[in-house]
Amino acid sequence: MSPRFKVTSLCKGNVGLHFCRANVSGFQIVDYDDPLVSKFVQRWSTLEEKEYPGAHTSTVKYTSALTYDAVQVMTEAFRNLRKQRIEISRRGNAGDCLANPAVPWGHGVEIERALKQVQVEGLTGNIKFDQNGKRINYTINIMELKNTGPRKIGYWSEVDKMVVNPIDGPLGNESTGLENKTIVVTTILESPYVMMKKNHELLEGNERYEGYCVDLAAEIAKHCGFKYKLTIVGDGKYGARDADTKIWNGMVGELVYGKADIAIAPLTITLVREEVIDFSKPFMSLGISIMIKKPQKSKPGVFSFLDPLAYEIWMCIVFAYIGVSVVLFLVSRFSPYEWHTEEFEDGRETQSNESTNEFGIFNSLWFSLGAFMQQGCDISPRSLSGRIVGGVWWFFTLIIISSYTANLAAFLTVERMVSPIESAEDLSKQTEIAYGTLDSGSTKEFFRRSKIAVFDKMWTYMKSAEPSVFVRTTAEGVARVRKSKGKYAYLLESTMNEYIEQRKPCDTMKVGGNLDSKGYGIATPKGSSLRWVE
Known part of the structure; x- marks a missing residue:
């Protein structure tokens, strides 16, 4: 969802905002569709800016419009006084400026009455005052910034209060160019987010897949009104940049090099990835956790x-x-x-x-x-x-x-199960139990870039361990934990860890708390219009 802003200025069109896919709403007291305003702007734009500062533009500041209307009200009030032959000259009735107490000017009451009786059409609409001198019967337009510029979506008046015009369609009648295009959605096979159905060989297209991200993609397409095609990333990786070639692999690489339009998967939002692709707000919060093989229940001994x-x-x-x-x-x-x-x-x-x-x-x-x-x-x-x-x-x-x-x-x-590892500190202090992460993933990048002593020590061990402690897929890492007889610990996202722990054969377990806090997000190429579709 895009962020929403409300500009409280009375002339939203003059604030200098540019369309940045955010929902920006505001108020505008000058109605540029009014013939009187259009005629004034036409004349204003032809004047020389040197002689008339602020001229030679197609817009008028609301302060300038109010000043123009104020002068017009004064002019109309004095014109009415002249018509009524009311003498307001100060000749012979100047009074003493230093009088104490102050003596009010005799014609002030007449001028005040004339100002309250003025009713004209100005640049800010109908100008009329009540008996207390407060302006009444005026209208303020409600504007919203779109990719085509500011657009009127309603108005406010003393009689009708706020009236907002209904916006048709999920995209507010704005064309996104997606109506006749099939969006390529890249994802990765990872339980429980994306999985192959048991009878996938008999199915075609998107019907072959099931899981959390599959349902999420379907709901997004339904809400935004576009067609899509799910594709599994070729190399089975999330996305990391090669240190030598600087080339991105995985789903991030497919977005960077234009092979996919959007990535809907358990893709972690990281600073390095945000440099080359855009992310939505997190749709799931998580952290790095430790998976070990569940210890065997201790049998009672003689003592x-x-x-x-x-x-x-x-x-x-x-x-x-x-x-x-x-x-x-x-x-x-x-x-x-x-x-x-x-x-x-x-x-x-x-x-x-x-x-x-x-x-x-x-x-x-x-x-x-x-x-x-x-x-x-x-x-x-x-x-x-x-x-x-x-x-x-x-x-x-x-x-x-x-x-x-x-x-x-x-x-x-109480059944007692003795766990040899309880935290990341326990892992870092020993070498009997090996531990590793997914290769080409955010977890590996976290340890590589961490400056915390414990994590830095763990990274030093992992990168030099023989045989390699890194795995190509999460399934491979889980299988290695199960076959290691308690001699391998796998570092992965907490959501996957908890999911696998509850699935048969229930022989793995999560130990300790999360090592960090992060989130999964939907990724798009830099500058893609899909990033801002609501």
Whole structure:
């Protein structure tokens, strides 16, 4: 869509605008179709510019027209005063200029009344005033700039307000020269934008293709009223300039060298391309993204039950278990409440008593393990210090077991896929996983021209990698990702990446955010009239 401008000047024709395919509208108070104006302009154009500055032209500035009408109103007002024999001379009634307060001129009221009664036809139309001296019953034309010059499309008046004449046809009755011409539309086979139908061998012409850009081309042709023919670019490339020969290839080359009239495809708008072709406004926004092979779901191992907690936490638990057991053993040894006397008999005689302590080192370890497993034990500390140690350990195990149970539930319900790459920075910091772009495309040009350290480092790797990491088509790049077993990442537009990710066999995925922001546009040769068709 072309940009729209409204010029608020009262004489749009004198602003000095030239037709540049933009929708420029404005107002014009001087109607050049009026016989009075035409006669004045005819006389004005014959005058010498040296004697009459601004003369010798076919147009009149609206300020000049208003000045002319003002003089005409004054002339008519004084003529009416003369006819009424009203004396307005200042002879004998000059008054004092320094009077304080000021004394109004006696004839001023008569002159004001005469000015309000004037009704004449001027260069700016009908001139008439109300009782307050405000101009009424005038008309302002609404003009629009076309390739043939300014054209009246309506008018505004106090009675009718704004009236706009209907414009017939999608192009506003302006001939574009496309009615009897078949437009050659170049495009490229790229899912989901342009694809061959399954039964394309049985079809002919544009009916062989389907996709987003195919539908877009059909709607544009329907709206603008022209016939078109879809052609697939011969070399299968979007368009880049050869560094040695300076020759453009791909769809851009077909537009530059006149082989096609318009390109409707997922063609990225770039500064380099805009130097040789014209683009429309973006019809889709996107950015460069990273495609990798979807990692395989990790299978549970023998020690998978340890995954809910980190390795460091497990080590701390082991040390805490040993430490608590040793402390409990020492506390029980020093506390008299943990010792008790046992009597034992040997035959008929009662032997001496022996003091024993249940919390030996092994029993202390067993008590701590039973508490940790929440199973309990047949022994328990009797001393206050031993019970404090046991209580602290119970509280600790309560928190640990609760956290472990919650994390274990999440691990059992969520499928984990470990991705080796999460961003462009991850790619640039390693060489095990190769990565590349489409050859002769805007993505490759982006990395080649980028001054950002990460992208510049990636470009240095890509241009020197062996074997080459660049591919001829997007389909080849996707196939390489799928066959690489996770050892190749493909950089492409985010829209294609997301589309392929959702298509069977669903074995690719997009990682990280977009590396830039850009858009797809419809391209035409420089200066082509198709660029401005609405």
